[in-house]
Amino acid sequence: MKLLVYSAKDFEIPFLNKANDNKHKIDFTQDALNTETAMQAVGYNAVSIFSGDDANNIVLKKLWDFGVRYIAVRATGFNNIHIKPAYQLGLKVANAPNYSPHAIAEQAATLLLALNRNLILADQQVHNYNFLLDNLMAVNLHGKTVGIIGTGNIGSVMAKIMNGFGCKILANDIEPDNDLVEFCNLTYTSLEKVCRKSDFISLHIPLSYQNHSLINKKRLGWMKKNVILINTARGAIVDHKALLQALKDRTIGAYGADVYEKENDLFFRDHSVDGISDEQLKLLLSYKNVLLTPHQAFVTEEALENIARITIQNLDEWELHDSCKNEIGYKTVSL
Structure with a gap:
């Protein structure tokens, strides 16, 4: 397999090379995939892209015409790929699912703790030799209610972390996880109740047409005045116009993303x-x-090792069988 890796970052290249172990011919470009850079894929039968790359129908047609037949996504989400045109062209697309739920959930917990404990302000004050505590009031997480929207691989880890803090957990998901109910002091309920009753809310759902701008003016209006809203999922799940108005009106406490x-x-x-x-x-x-933070949740050694390993495994399986277990078919996704 001859692979071109788009949006290659210096810190991930060693992980990909190690996982590859000279099995495939891999070249790297720091350029993101788009209509102009697609021509760089001439001579390659596979490309690997990241969440910031643009794999729209025009780009996909160009890739196909240039001889590309496989797209390996170095992420779990694939909302930046027009799956239906890819499927119609005959392009095979695979993602890197479940590469490190802990990395993402821990970032969500970090954002929550930093905002609640005013760590950024405290650090700034101390560096200016200001050791007053007047502006640093926080609340205990213990005993508070955390709302988790989406309890899949990442959301379930977040639930376990919050349970460790002694929080009561309200959750919303189309597929409830009974193990979380039993072991994590978690109760499934409506999205409205999660918004209205939670002191902290963390988003852990994929981006789709159905949940684009899910957190909108109405749902922000349901939330407690001092709620801390955390988003490590996808930016477009939150209506940013409504978010900015809520921040301006001080109808929510803080936003971490x-x-x-x-x-x-x-x-x-x-x-x-x-x-x-x-x-x-x-x-x-x-x-x-x-x-x-700049979409850094995946930047842990463990996550990068797993992303690289899964990406190379996808290539291995395609080369051997022309299919792989992580393949995304248009008929299996709701877009």
Whole structure:
């Protein structure tokens, strides 16, 4: 298999090379996949892409015409790929499912703790030799109610972490997990009750047409005034216009996220010299009760090892059988 890895980051290349062990011919480009960079795939029968790459129907047609037959996604989510056109062309697409639920859930817990305990402000004050405590009031997590929206691989780990803090957990999912009910002090209920009753809310659902802007003006209005909302899933699950209004009106307490709805042209790049033109993001970052990290939850050694291993396994299986267990078929997804 001859593979071109788009959006290759320096820190992940060693993991991919180690997992590959010279089995496949792999080349790397830091460029993201789009209509202009698709031509770099000429001569390759496979490409690997990340969540910031644009695999729309036009790009997919170009890849097919250039001879690409396989797309290995170095992520669990694949909402950036137009699956139906890929399926119609004959392209085979596979993701890297369940590569490290702990990495993502731990990032969610980190954001929650940092916001609740005012760690960013405390650090800034101490570095300015200000050791006052007046602005650093927090609450115990113990005994509080945590709402978890989505209790799949990542959400279930988040539930276990919050249970360890002694929290009561309310959850919403189309497929309840009975083990979590039994072992994690968790109760499944309606989305409205999760929003209304929770002191902290964490999102752990994939992005789809059905849940695009799931957290909108109405649901933000259901939430407690001091709620801390955490999003390590996908940016577009939250309606950012409504979120900014809620922050402005102080109808929610804080927002912590590792994702942003328009991150494709922003994240994974250094804009410190030229700045950014996204006025919505500038406004979001202007709030002191907002903590945004640059989609870094997956950047752990364990997660990168697993992503690389699964990506190479997908290639191995395609080469041997022209199919693989992680393959995504249009008929099996709801898009």
